[in-house]
Amino acid sequence: MALIEYRDALNQAFAEEIERDPNVVLIGEEVAQYDGAYKVTRGLWKKFGDKRVVDTPISEAAFIGMGVGASMLGLRPVMELMFWSFCTVAYDQIVNNAAQIRYMSGGLINCPIVIRGPANGGTNVGATHSHTPENWLANVPGLKVVSAATAYDAKGLMKTAIRDNDPVMFMENTLLYGEKGEVPEEEYLIPLGKADIKKEGKDISLIAHGRAALTALKAAELLAAEHDIDAEVIDLRSIRPLDEEAILASVRKTHRAVLVDENKPFCGVSAQIAAMLQEKCFDDLDAPVLRVTALDAPAIYAPKVEPKQLPRPQDVIAKVLSIC
Amino acid sequence: METAIKVTDFASAPINSKLSKEEKLDLLRGMLRIRRFEREALQQYNGGKMGGFLHLYIGQESVAVGACSLMGDNDHLITAYRCHGHALAVGMTMNECMAELYGKATGCSKGKGGSMHLFAPDKNFWGGHGIVGGQTPLGLGLAYGLKYKGLKGAALCFLGDGAVNQGCFYESLNMAALFELPVIYVIENNKYSMGTSLERSSVVKDCLAQRGEAFLVDWAQAGGEDIYEVRAAVQTAIERAHNKSKPTVLELDTYRYYGHSVSDAKHKGGYRSNDEIEAYKRDHDPIQLYKRRLIAEGILTEEEFEKLNEEAKQEAKASVQFAEDSPLPEDASIFEDVYFEVDRQTEAGRTGKHFFHD
Numbered sequence: 001m002a003l004i005e006y007r008d009a010l011n012q013a014f015a016e017e018i019e020r021d022p023n024v025v026l027i028g029e030e031v032a033q034y035d036g037a038y039k040v041t042r043g044l045w046k047k048f049g050d051k052r053v054v055d056t057p058i059s060e061a062a063f064i065g066m067g068v069g070a071s072m073l074g075l076r077p078v079m080e081l082m083f084w085s086f087c088t089v090a091y092d093q094i095v096n097n098a099a100q101i102r103y104m105s106g107g108l109i110n111c112p113i114v115i116r117g118p119a120n121g122g123t124n125v126g127a128t129h130s131h132t133p134e135n136w137l138a139n140v141p142g143l144k145v146v147s148a149a150t151a152y153d154a155k156g157l158m159k160t161a162i163r164d165n166d167p168v169m170f171m172e173n174t175l176l177y178g179e180k181g182e183v184p185e186e187e188y189l190i191p192l193g194k195a196d197i198k199k200e201g202k203d204i205s206l207i208a209h210g211r212a213a214l215t216a217l218k219a220a221e222l223l224a225a226e227h228d229i230d231a232e233v234i235d236l237r238s239i240r241p242l243d244e245e246a247i248l249a250s251v252r253k254t255h256r257a258v259l260v261d262e263n264k265p266f267c268g269v270s271a272q273i274a275a276m277l278q279e280k281c282f283d284d285l286d287a288p289v290l291r292v293t294a295l296d297a298p299a300i301y302a303p304k305v306e307p308k309q310l311p312r313p314q315d316v317i318a319k320v321l322s323i324c
Numbered sequence: 325m326e327t328a329i330k331v332t333d334f335a336s337a338p339i340n341s342k343l344s345k346e347e348k349l350d351l352l353r354g355m356l357r358i359r360r361f362e363r364e365a366l367q368q369y370n371g372g373k374m375g376g377f378l379h380l381y382i383g384q385e386s387v388a389v390g391a392c393s394l395m396g397d398n399d400h401l402i403t404a405y406r407c408h409g410h411a412l413a414v415g416m417t418m419n420e421c422m423a424e425l426y427g428k429a430t431g432c433s434k435g436k437g438g439s440m441h442l443f444a445p446d447k448n449f450w451g452g453h454g455i456v457g458g459q460t461p462l463g464l465g466l467a468y469g470l471k472y473k474g475l476k477g478a479a480l481c482f483l484g485d486g487a488v489n490q491g492c493f494y495e496s497l498n499m500a501a502l503f504e505l506p507v508i509y510v511i512e513n514n515k516y517s518m519g520t521s522l523e524r525s526s527v528v529k530d531c532l533a534q535r536g537e538a539f540l541v542d543w544a545q546a547g548g549e550d551i552y553e554v555r556a557a558v559q560t561a562i563e564r565a566h567n568k569s570k571p572t573v574l575e576l577d578t579y580r581y582y583g584h585s586v587s588d589a590k591h592k593g594g595y596r597s598n599d600e601i602e603a604y605k606r607d608h609d610p611i612q613l614y615k616r617r618l619i620a621e622g623i624l625t626e627e628e629f630e631k632l633n634e635e636a637k638q639e640a641k642a643s644v645q646f647a648e649d650s651p652l653p654e655d656a657s658i659f660e661d662v663y664f665e666v667d668r669q670t671e672a673g674r675t676g677k678h679f680f681h682d
Contacts (some may be wrong), residue, residue: 075469
C-alpha cells in the first residue's frame with residue numbers, strides 16, 4: 001500500500017470519480033487554477049480542465065445554492081468551502097434548500113451534492129475560522145454528515161459520498177491534510193453509517209470522530225503503557241447516519257465510555273451519543289458516561305493557549321482514570 | 325370607464341402575432357383557472373380547511389401565464405412562495421395543488437410542502453420556495469446545469485420586489501454574468517414587500533431591474549398587466565438565454581389584490597388605500613384587459629367568456645371536492661422522502677441510523 005497524505009487521498013477520490021461519472025464537477029473558491037487553498041485539489045484543473053474543476057467568486061450563498069440547483073437537474077457537484085466555518089453565509093442554501101427539497105417535494109426532487117472542506121479549530125485562526133459545525137448540520141434531517149480521521153477513510157468515504165444520492169456534508173481537517181496514511185492501490189469504498197474500531201480493547205470505550213479519534217488513539221496507547229488500561233477506540237466516521245450498533249456493542253463489552261469530541265459540548269455530537277448510551281446501555285454501564293469536548297468558549301487565538309481548548313490525550317486519560 | 329388599449333400594441337410582436345385563436349383562448353383560460361382556483365382556495369382557507377399561510381396571486385395572473393406559455397422542453401421555472409399561479413401555468417392540475425393546500429396525501433408533495441412549496445419537476449417546475457430570495461441561487465444552478473449538459477434552454481427564476489434586497493440575489497447576478505448562464509430573473513414588482521411599500525424599501529423608486537447593470541446583465545422593465553407585453557418581454561430574454569447563453573433581469577409591473585398572505589389584515593386601508601386597490605382592479609385587471617382585447621379582435625364574445633369562467637370555476641370546485649375526499653398522509657409518511665437511499669432501501673439506506681427519535 002502506498003503511504004500518501006490525507007489531502008492526496010481526497011485528491012485521488014475526486015480524480016477517480018470525475019473519470020467515472022461525467023456529472024461530477026468540483027466547484028469552489030480557488031479549487032482550480034490555484035490548486036486549492038489547502039492543495040486538496042492540486043493538479044485536477046490541469047488534468048480535467050475548466051468544465052470539471054471550477055473556480056468561483058467569494059460568494060458562498062450563490063455557489064452553494066448553484067450547486068444545489070444543478071444537482072436537482074442531475075449533476076453531482078462537489079462543492080468546496082474553504083473553511084466549513086463559512087457555511088454560515090450559505091446556511092440558508094444548505095439547511096432550507098439542500099436538506100428540505102426532497103421532503104417538501106414529496107420525493108420528486110433529489111439533491112446528490114457533496115459539500116466539503118475543513119472543519120476544525122487548533123490552527124490559531126480565531127473563532128470565525130475554527131467552527132466545527134458537524135452538530136449544527138447533523139441536527140437537520142435530510143443531510144448526511146461525515147468526518148474522516150485518516151487518509152484511508154478520507155478517500156473511501158469521499159468516493160461513497162459522491163455516489164450517494166442525498167446531500168452529504170463532508171468534514172475534513174487542516175491539521176490532518178499533511179498526515180500520511182496507507183491507501184490501497186485498488187479501488188475501495190467505505191459505506192456511510194459504518195464506524196471503525198480503530199483499536200480493540202476491553203476496559204473502556206473511547207468514542208470519537210475526526211481528529212479526536214486520533215487523540216483518543218494516542219490516549220489509548222498511553223493508557224496501555226502507563227496504566228494497564230485496555231481502551232477500545234471507536235471512530236464514528238459517519239455522524240448521520242450513525243453506526244449505533246457498533247457504539248452499543250463496544251460499550252456493552254467494556255461497560256465504560258468516554259466520549260472525545262472537538263465539538264463544543266452543548267448539543268454537540270457527543271451529547272447525542274451520551275443520550276443514546278444512557279437510554280440503551282443503562283444496565284451495562286459501570287460508571288457515568290463522561291465527555292472530553294472543546295472548552296466551551298469561542299476559539300481563542302493565542303497560539304500557546306489554543307491547544308488546551310481542544311481535547312488532548314492527557315485530558316482523555318484524566319477522564320478515563322476518574323472512572324477506571 | 326373603459327381603458328383604452330395602449331399605444332404600444334404588443335399584439336403585433338412576432339411572438340404574439342403568430343398566436344392562433346385557440347392559443348389566445350388558452351392564455352385567457354390559463355388566467356381564469358388561476359383566479360378561480362385561488363378564489364376557491366381563499367374561501368376554503370377562511371372556512372378553516374387549510375393550515376399555514378395562503379399567499380394569493382390574484383391580480384398577477386398575466387405574468388405567470390404569459391411567461392409559462394413560452395417555455396419549451398429545456399426551459400425551467402422556479403419561484404418563491406406565491407407559487408399557485410406558476411404551478412397551474414406550467415400545467416399542474418388543480419386537484420394536486422388544492423390537495424396540497426389541504427395537506428392531503430394526494431397533493432403534489434404528498435401534503436409535505438403546503439401552499440408555498442408546490443413542485444412538478446416533470447413539468448420543469450422546481451418550486452415553490454419559502455425563504456425570500458433563497459430560490460435565486462437555485463435558479464442560477466438550474467441554468468448552470470443546462471449549460472453543463474449542453475442544452476439550449478433557460479431557467480426562469482421569479483422573485484418579488486422584496487427579494488431584490490437579499491444579498492444572495494446579487495451574488496447570483498454576478499455569477500450569472502461571469503459564467504454566462506442562461507438564467508432570467510423575473511422580478512414581479514407588485515409594489516409591496518409584505519406591508520412595506522417600494523418607496524420605503526428601495527433607494528431607487530422607479531426601477532429595480534436596473535440593479536442588473538452593476539453586473540453588466542441586460543435588463544428591461546415592462547408592464548405586467550398586458551399578457552402580450554409580458555410574452556414579448558420574456559421572449560426577448562429567452563432568446564438571449566437560448567442564443568447567447570446570457571442572463572437577463574426583467575422587471576414586470578404588477579399588483580396583488582389581496583394581502584401579502586390572507587392573514588395580512590392591514591393591506592386594505594392600512595399600508596395601501598382602498599382607492600388604490602379598487603383603481604387597479606378597475607383599470608388594470610389583466611383578465612379584463614385581455615378579455616376586452618379578444619372581444620375587440622373578434623375571437624371572443626361575452627357569452628364565451630362567461631363559459632370559460634364557469635368552466636374554471638367548476639374545475640376549482642371539483643378540486644375542492646377532490647381535496648375534501650382525499651386521505652390524510654399516514655403518520656409513517658413523516659419519515660418518507662427525507663433520504664433517497666432510505667426510501668429506496670438501498671444498501672446505503674439500510675446502513676446506520678438515519679433517524680433519532682424514539
